[in-house]
Amino acid sequence: MPYDAITIDTNTFIQTGIALETGLLAQLEQFKEAPVDLVLSEIVTREVLKHLQQMTKKGRDAGLAALTRLEQLQLVAEADRERLKQVAESVVDSREAARQRLARFLEATGAQAVRASHCSIDDLLKLYFAASAPFEPTGDKKFEFPDAIALLSLQKWAVDGGKRILAVSADKGWAAFAETSEQIDVEEDLAKALETLQEHAAAAEATVAKLMEAVVAGTQPDAANAIEEGLTASLADWVFSAEGSGSFYLEADSNTLRFGSYELAKIGDDYDITVVRLGHEIVAARIGATFTATAEADFSLAVWDGIDREYVNMGGASAETEIEFEGAFLVTLYGDLAGPLDDIDVGEVEVVEAIDSVDFGEIEFDYGDPDDFDALLESEPETEAAEEPAPAAGTHNGV
Structure with a gap:
């Protein structure tokens, strides 16, 4: 069955480690010039940015701590310690770094944003009170609101444009919603979804x-x-x-x-x-x-x-x-x-x-290599050569 667009759920980004520039996510760049559109719900984009900012902050903090530790343990030559400080000072703000990285990904893939405002409040409330997918009949249904808004907005975008969407998600709520939708099908494996869209x-x-x-x-x-x-x-x-x-x-x-x-x-x-x-x-x-x-x-x-x-x-x-x-x-x-x-x-x-x-x-x-300790005991500390004492007053050599 032909598709006009592909969309990715947040859990698929997380499964790939949000590796935007490599692996399977990098293959999404093919859709910038392809007849198939890459569309991302505003909800998904916001969630991915949040996760990416958390990852970036954790990495930034760990990196700065490692640089400090290198200096404390004197693992960097003294001549290079100033350069080490300059590297630490050049580390950019983690939130801004994450925003720029995601922006480059969206530009490289030509992803189109589907605003949450496409979602009809009336349709959202009907799903909620009927406990229809992606809402679960039991449990705390409030956690399903982001998925419901994402799916309803994507469906409205597809209806308005007369398009069919292949959604990539491992979420059972997305799969259950797709069973009742004429515009959205769900594939849980990104590689298989990409293959589905390839001719020949x-x-x-x-x-x-x-x-x-x-x-x-x-x-x-x-x-x-x-x-x-x-x-x-x-x-x-x-x-x-x-x-x-x-x-x-x-x-x-x-x-x-x-x-x-x-x-x-x-x-x-x-x-x-x-x-x-x-x-x-x-x-x-x-x-x-x-x-x-x-x-x-x-x-x-x-x-x-x-x-x-x-x-x-x-x-x-x-x-x-x-x-x-x-x-x-x-x-x-x-x-x-x-x-x-x-x-x-x-x-x-x-x-x-x-x-x-x-x-x-x-x-x-780890008690270390015994040979290292033996070598330490056998080594003699380096000392400067002792200066020859000056002759005592009233004496001269050869006497």
């Missing part, structure tokens, strides 16, 4: 599958290397929470994933491939995979002081563990898709689905 997606999917089959067989080493390099860089930047247990209070300071290998996932006999963008000599596809990686984390350890009623820092500890998890990556291919595989170049490779948290098990105090 089946042929492009077959080309991607053919290339991945060649990568697995080892007949396309350049493509294989490009994919592994992309996965290595992307996994290293993946954000996840580090967890552990032990006799100390633990707080993760930093963590990272070191790529090991991947195996393409299959649905039946076919690879799990979803075309999310298709243009002239370009295709972007989400590919399901099982990853192996080494997770590494640094923890700060503390104990509770019952007298001063505060946590006392006890140093740190590092941990690593081998993990395997289900996920997916986005690969962009360039070239003539109808031509030979050798003429297709692998472009951007980004991990778009991976592990949320890693349990590192028992974390104990």
Whole structure:
């Protein structure tokens, strides 16, 4: 069934980590020049901005604290400490940074705003008192008002323009509302929604599958290397929470994933491939995979002081563990898709689905490398050469 527009719910933005410039959300830029419109409810835009501002403030505070900590621990050469202060002073206001970032996304995607004023108060009240979707028949229905306003305003926009909308949302209320709407259908998976809007997606999917089959067989080493390099860089930047247990209070300071290998996932006999963008000599596809990686984390350890009623820092500890998890990556291919595989170049490779948290098990105090302590004991402090005492008065050399 053809659609004239696509819209995204707030929970879809959150599921992608509000990564506006990368991954699946970046693929929305195709709609700026496409016959299909990207429309966003004013409600969704406001909610995304609120979440983005919270994330930005948290990151800003953590970054400034890290810069201060670097200086306190004298981990930066004295000659560079002034530059460190300048970096701290140049950090912009988090609320303004979030507004500008969202504004750039809206401009890049050509998103059209659907004002909440499109929503009819009469229709809103009818849904509320009838406990019709997205309102639940039980529970506190006031929390459903934002969804109801968003959906009714989008439906009014579609009716006025004679359009059909494909909405991307994992919210059950949105899905239930769509069952009674002639203008809105709901798909909970963004990648599948994007594929639905692509013409000739089946042929492009077959080309991607053919290339991945060649990568697995080892007949396309350049493509294989490009994919592994992309996965290595992307996994290293993946954000996840580090967890552990032990006799100390633990707080993760930093963590990272070191790529090991991947195996393409299959649905039946076919690879799990979803075309999310298709243009002239370009295709972007989400590919399901099982990853192996080494997770590494640094923890700060503390104990509770019952007298001063505060946590006392006890140093740190590092941990690593081998993990395997289900996920997916986005690969962009360039070239003539109808031509030979050798003429297709692998472009951007980004991990778009991976592990949320890693349990590192028992974390104990790290006493350090014994060799470091032995070296410290054996080292002699540097001292300036003693000056030769001046001859005593009344004496001279050689006597």
